[in-house]
Amino acid sequence: MEQTVLRGLAGFRWAAWCWMAIVLVLARRALDHPVAAVLLVGAALGITIWVTRLLRRDPGRLCAPAVVGSEVGVALALQLADGFVYRASHVFSGEQPLGVAWPIASVLAAGVAFGPVTGAVTGVVMGAGRAVSSLLHAPAPATEVVLLGLEPVQLLSLLTTTVMYALAGGAGGHAMRLIRASELRMTTAERQLAESRAREDVARRLHDGVLQTLALVERRSDDPRLVALAREQDHDLRRFLFGLPDVSATATLEQDLRAAALRFEQTFDGRVEVLVPDDLPAVPDQVHAALVGAVGEALTNAGKHGRAERVVVYLEPDGDGVFCSVRDDGTGFDPAQVDEGVGLTRSVRGRIDEVGGRVEVDAIPGHGTEIRLRVPARPPSGAPPFSRPVG
Incomplete structure (x- = not known):
């Protein structure tokens, strides 16, 4: 969508330049400095060609400052030079200014690249350039009512242009800004849809495998701890696969x-000591x-592969973040x-x-x-969203 807007702006820029060239030819006899005009x-044509090539390549x-700034600079030069290249009688005579509509493209480009405030400020600057040129080359007022050296109707014309x-x-x-927000919403919706489809696919594959195995362990095991663990894992997996409410969505990091x-401790008969200071900074979900x-996977590796009997989980502030040690x-x-296993590498x-x-x-x-x-x-702006862990 953003490139569609840029292509439309490029078309407007070309149409405006063509009309500017036509007006220059038709009004050539009114020029005092035709070479400068x-x-x-020609500089406007160069900008137009350059921007069009960038659009393709x-x-x-x-939207880079150098590109937008170059276009705004040429447009402002057209505005300031209007009274110079034409005879003084051209100002407020009803004839087209030198830049005609081409400077509007630069104002639109500034708004598209940097937002409405920058676009509006650029528009004010462009209008001020036109006003300065008019004030420097305006003919003597025909009435006694004068504001800033101009007749009220002339001043109103400059204000209207600005x-x-x-x-x-x-x-x-x-x-x-609205287009970019819409694109972000569409991207988020597409990602959520993809995640939902992936979740459904995983749910179908695991329902007849892992979930049935856990249910079998719950029914046939004589070890109460193993039964409790299987039941907990069954509930956790179902909450993840089927989007059930997360009972620990408000749990703190320490909890x-x-x-x-x-x-x-329930799975490996070990002992874990969790040390969390009171001044630990809050972190987002x-x-x-x-x-x-990550800590949960590190604990699993410690019990499953390291046969650890005691583990210490220690957290402390680390600059503007958090440091955590699992020993x-x-x-x-x-x-x-x-070689690192899948658990350490991925989880x-x-x-x-x-x-x-x-x-x-x-x-x-x-x-x-x-x-x-x-x-x-x-987290960085591009980090994917996570659901809160199930405790």
């Missing part, structure tokens, strides 16, 4: 981490979910000799990378493993 109109550069430019820039910027620690998920007393491993590193954080792994065979997580208080 031709050079300025690199549309993203059309308002027209400002409205064009503001309206163009506002329209582009969710303690819930993950409790699952470790994306960072919250990523941190809890266990398990068997450890040699990072240089053992730990993947989660933390998506919110702009980083992961460090420190492991020694026979002396346990420490996974250090650093996450920002605010």
Whole structure:
């Protein structure tokens, strides 16, 4: 949609330049400085060609300050030179100005690139350029009623031109802002639809596999802890797959981490100590979910692969973010000799990378493993949304 607007603006720019050239030819006898007029109109042609080529090869550069500034500069030069290239009698005579409608394209471009305020301000500047040229080359007033050296009707004409430019820039910027917001909503809707379809596909594949297995464990196991764990995992998986309400949506970071620690203790008969200071900064849901998920996977690895009996989860403020350490007393491993598993690569590193954080792994065979997580208080703008973890 944005490129469609830019293409429409390019068409307007070409049409305006053609009319400007026609007016220049028709009014050539009224020129005092024809060479200057031709050079300025030629500069406008150069800008028009340049912008058109950028539209075809690199549309993203059309909103760059250098491109928009160059166009605005040429348009302002056309406005300021109007009274110079034409005879003095041209001013307020009803004849077309040198730039005609071409400067409006630059005002619209500023609004499209930088928003309605910038567009409106550019329009005011363009109108002021026209006013300065008129004031410097206006003929002597024919009436005694004079404001700023101009007759009231002349002053009203300049104000009308300035308002027209400002409205064009503001309206163009506002329209582009609405278009971009609409594109963002469409992109979000498409992503949500894709996620919903993927969730349904996964739900169909897992319903007759994992969920049935968990239900079988609940019915046939004699171990009450195993039954409780299977039931909890069954409920968690169903909430995720079928979009059921998240019972822990209001849980704090510490509560969710303690819930993950409790699952470790119930599953692996180990002990987890969770240390969270009172001055820990609040984090948004994306960072919250990523941190809890990564810690949960680190605990699972500590019990499943490291056979750890004791794990310490420690958090502290880290600049404008959060530092988290998960240290266990398990068997450890040699990072240089053992490749990282899917859990560490995707569930730990993947989660933390998506919110702009980083992961460090420190492991020694026979002396346990420490996974250090650093996450920002605010994720990058392109980070995907996360649902809050189920505790």
